[in-house]
Amino acid sequence: MLNQIKAIIQYFLPKQLLTCMFGWLAEKEFGGLTTLMIKGFIKLYKIDLSEAEFENAQDYKTFNQFFARHLKSNARLIDDSESSIVMPADGVISQFGSIQEKTLLQAKGHFYSLDALVACHPDMIKYFTNGSYVTTYLAPSNYHRFHAPFNGKLKEMIYVPGSLYSVNKATTENIANIFARNERVICLFETEIGPVAQILVGATIVGSIEIKWEGIITPPREGIMKRWNYPLGINVEKGEDFGCFKLGSTVITLFAQNSIQFMDTLKIGDTARVGQKMAKIN
Incomplete structure (x- = not known):
């Protein structure tokens, strides 16, 4: 109640x-x-x-x-095995699993659509239908920089305007479609396992989302979608810090069908730490 x-x-x-x-x-x-x-x-x-x-x-x-503080260089150990996909942020694993056709689980009894999450981007809908996803919630107490879970190339980035609902447990369990309603930055990467998307979700009091290659994405909040294309790609290395939230929010990572296998030990509610092994490449 x-x-x-x-x-x-x-x-x-x-x-x-x-x-x-x-x-x-x-x-x-x-x-x-x-x-x-x-x-x-x-x-x-x-x-x-x-x-x-x-x-x-x-x-x-x-x-x-x-x-948006940086950590000491040895504060997070990045799993360096060639087959590993690592945690993108410190926080809590709030959901993970398979995308059912085009449907993702937000919380018990609440679902949202892949189409809405990726702002109806036709390629991303095709890439991630029946794929896999993991949702990492960053509480105010967490370290608030996000990192690449893989080696790859950034090919496209999209800012999607939206609401600023809180994304804590109370709201995700009681307000529908939060992740598809809130403002967000979608980063599409090309990797050895195929396309991967890292979606950075804004929330109440998140004064800014900052990306290494473009600087501060929000504010200003002009209410219009923005897009950046990188035809040659921008290289990222596994574990690389590529931006931050200026107050807590959520990172959603999308994988193509049959590209990864989550670790058997991974559970909803687990503490996430940057660089820890989250999944392995199929």
Whole structure:
């Protein structure tokens, strides 16, 4: 019942306004006040800064610098076996499995369509029908940079405008089609196992999604779809950091049919860590 109430509140929250306000605040340099904000966040969410490149709250001039922090080079070990697909982000595995024709499971009793998720992109619909997917939820306490789970080439990137519903457990279990309704950035890669998509889903208070090759994708939020094509491809290496959320959200990874096999030990609710083996190549 409590989760249902939380979900209902989402319909009435001024989500765009809250996100714009927080995004503005998070980019400002307030000196000692910024440090106090960061220390409060660290205490509230029990964040371990010892693995961060900069370990002290006062090292960050803005809240976003802290939130999009880099880790030490040895903080995450990337599984280097040739057959492995690795976790793209720190967080929780909220769902994974097979795409049933063009249908993905959001949460118990809630499904959404592949067509809507990829904004009716005809090639991606063809590539991922009956494929596989994994959904990784990043809570506010997590490290918020995302990484490539494979070696490959970025071929296309699409920004899809949309809503900014929260993507936590309470809302995904009670609001339909969240991932297909929220704004998102779709990155399409060419890999040795075929096409793979990494979908970066925005949410309430996510003031920005930033991609290494193009910089800040949102804001501004102009309400129009944007597309970037890379005919020669941009190379990525397995485990490579290629962007960040500036506050928590979700990464959905799509694979073509019969291209991978998830590890037998993988379970819904598992803690995800960048670089850990998630699946193996068929």
